[in-house]
Amino acid sequence: MTSAAAVLARPDASALETALAAICQRLGDRLSIAQSVRDQHGRDESYHATLAPDAVVFVESTEEVAAVLEICLSHRIPVIPFGAGTSLEGHVGAVAGGVAVDLSAMNQVLEVNTEDLDCRVQAGVTRKQLNEHLRDQGLFFPIDPGADASIGGMSATRASGTNAVRYGTMRENVLSLTVVMADGRIVRTARRARKSAAGYDLTRLFVGSEGTLGVITEIQLKLHGIPEAMSAAVCPFPDLDSAVNTAIATIQTGVPVARVELLDDIQMRACIAYSKLEGFEAVPTLFFEFHGTEAGVKEQAETVEAIAKEFGSGSFQWATKAEDRNRLWEARHNAHYATRALRPGCQVMSSDVCVPLSRLAECIAESKADLEASHLLGVIVGHVGDGNFHIGYVVDPNDADEIDRAHAHNERMVLRAIAMEGTCTGEHGIGRGKIHFMEAEHGDAVAVMRSIKNALDPTGILNPGKVLPA
Numbered sequence: 001m002t003s004a005a006a007v008l009a010r011p012d013a014s015a016l017e018t019a020l021a022a023i024c025q026r027l028g029d030r031l032s033i034a035q036s037v038r039d040q041h042g043r044d045e046s047y048h049a050t051l052a053p054d055a056v057v058f059v060e061s062t063e064e065v066a067a068v069l070e071i072c073l074s075h076r077i078p079v080i081p082f083g084a085g086t087s088l089e090g091h092v093g094a095v096a097g098g099v100a101v102d103l104s105a106m107n108q109v110l111e112v113n114t115e116d117l118d119c120r121v122q123a124g125v126t127r128k129q130l131n132e133h134l135r136d137q138g139l140f141f142p143i144d145p146g147a148d149a150s151i152g153g154m155s156a157t158r159a160s161g162t163n164a165v166r167y168g169t170m171r172e173n174v175l176s177l178t179v180v181m182a183d184g185r186i187v188r189t190a191r192r193a194r195k196s197a198a199g200y201d202l203t204r205l206f207v208g209s210e211g212t213l214g215v216i217t218e219i220q221l222k223l224h225g226i227p228e229a230m231s232a233a234v235c236p237f238p239d240l241d242s243a244v245n246t247a248i249a250t251i252q253t254g255v256p257v258a259r260v261e262l263l264d265d266i267q268m269r270a271c272i273a274y275s276k277l278e279g280f281e282a283v284p285t286l287f288f289e290f291h292g293t294e295a296g297v298k299e300q301a302e303t304v305e306a307i308a309k310e311f312g313s314g315s316f317q318w319a320t321k322a323e324d325r326n327r328l329w330e331a332r333h334n335a336h337y338a339t340r341a342l343r344p345g346c347q348v349m350s351s352d353v354c355v356p357l358s359r360l361a362e363c364i365a366e367s368k369a370d371l372e373a374s375h376l377l378g379v380i381v382g383h384v385g386d387g388n389f390h391i392g393y394v395v396d397p398n399d400a401d402e403i404d405r406a407h408a409h410n411e412r413m414v415l416r417a418i419a420m421e422g423t424c425t426g427e428h429g430i431g432r433g434k435i436h437f438m439e440a441e442h443g444d445a446v447a448v449m450r451s452i453k454n455a456l457d458p459t460g461i462l463n464p465g466k467v468l469p470a
Contacts, residue, residue: 010097011054011077019075020055023099026067030058041080041100044087045147045336047349047395048433051093053080053100060105062178062186062217069215070184072099072461079182080463081211083153084126086145088350089431091157091210095465101215103152109133110218117223118175118192123152123216139223142167145427146333152216157429158208162332165251165385166258166291167224169427174207178218182457192220205452210429211463213456227291230258231301232325236283236314240264240368240380243284244361246304246311247384251357253307255300259289260385261332264368267339267379267392274338275331279317286384287332289325332381339379339392347397351410351433353417354388354426363420364389367413374409376402388426415440430467438469 011019024031032038033055042052059065072079078098085092094100106122109130113119114137121130128148130141143154144161153159155177160169167173176190189202206214237243247260262284263271269282286308290300305316319325331338340348355363364380371378371391382389391413393406414424414437424430424437438446450468453460 011075015075016054016077016097019071019077019099022071023055023057023068026071027057027059027064030060032056032058038100041082041085041092041102042094044085044090044092046088046090046431046433047347047397048090048093048431051090051095053094054097056082056100056102058102058105062180065101065103065180065215065217066184066186068099068101069180069182073183073459076459076461078461078464079215081152081156081215083123083150083156084148086147086149087153087157087431088428089425089433091429091431091463091466093432093465095432098461103215103217104150106152106217112137112139112223113192114139116192117225118220119223120218120220121151122218123150123155125151127151127154134223135226138226140226141173141221142224143170143173144333146336151219151221155207155216155219156210158427160383160386160388160427162259162261162289162329162383164383164388164427165260166256171204171207173222174203174219175222176220177203177206177216179206179214179216181214182459182462187214190220208429210431210467212453212467213462215462229294229297230289230291230320230325231297232259232287232289232319232328233301233305233316234280234319234328235286235288235305235308235316236281237285237308238283238312240284241361241365242311242313243286244364244384246308246313247286248357248360249307249311250304251385253303255303256292257288257300257304257385258291259287260383261287262380262382262384262389263287263332263335264380266342266377267335267381270338270342270379271331271335274341275327275334277328277331281314287328289329335379335381336392339394343377343394343396345396346394349393349395349403349406349410350390350428351393351413352388352390352426352428353414353422353424354386355417355420355422357387359420359422360384360387360389363417363422366416367391370409370412374405376405376409378406378409383426386426387422432466435467435469438467
């Protein structure tokens, strides 16, 4: 059997030409070799350099994906799935060239089973599109990474977001997948039942596989009823440690908070300026949201407010109207762009780690002190209810020393998190950006992952150069 990790050479020119001719015969003008289109599909929202594919195909059905994969396999052409291009660790870069398969035109909500609280969508449906479709039925899909990502991409990267502390990540909210394998076989990983003990859990295998084991084309999702009442609050703190410990105490007390987000003083300053948040202070801050009945939300809010006061918090500023809540969370979701605006002309290198809740305050404090000692401009923002936080390094792309210092800080932060029994990434994924931390985190388990990869993709055509170190 050929090792998938070894197949990283660019495709043979004649083989590529033959494969593209066969794809063109099937898809016509939905195959593009225009440089601008290729460049667009070779980059994501991260700082990683653009790695353009040799061609881009725009598919409209699972069967077309299968046909493209059959052709590419027969000529050993790499295939890189592409959703909305909002990933953050270089997931879509064509490390070995090949064909990018753009699934954005597969954007139909195929079914909504209101009584069962689930739905089935094509991979190109975005989270905002889905929730707009569901709104009139009193349902919503809670997973909300900052970008308007595609559901297929969110499944492939095991995305989460601000609601994960209450509703879980994509891992907990995907019931079943339709996946096209490397050889073109179409597989459905499970039925619609909420639980099953039948065979291997293939759904969880593909959720988070980042396009390296198969191409996800349809997703069966859990849905939730829109809560009777929602309330959001913003709470300032005298220091970062007090804010983090408030979040930890809130979770340990058992309050079913829907969202608890940390913004450090620099991130808060950036959001105030970028999103015009009047009446807020540029100090360490927690954003909360509570879901439930009117009485339940009131009780949750009172409990959290009492906890926060024990840690020296300032006054809570409440937002109960939908438009006010939306303004707060839009500011939170725009944190990346607010950070970039701190230093026009610079880039944001974004990284994340996740640690057990009991180690969170320690990890954040050490990372913040290290950041200041490194003389770097950076922000800390986090989904602290589940131990996950991010650092955005604002760097001059023309300053090699500054970029080296940012990489060195990130390396120390990641190894610190792993030493605390945490992970190198809580939600960004591995891509090619975190690939060199896999051995440190997983040890011999990486060899098991490689065995799975080689069994499902023996020629290594599926998104090569991602997830597993060569």
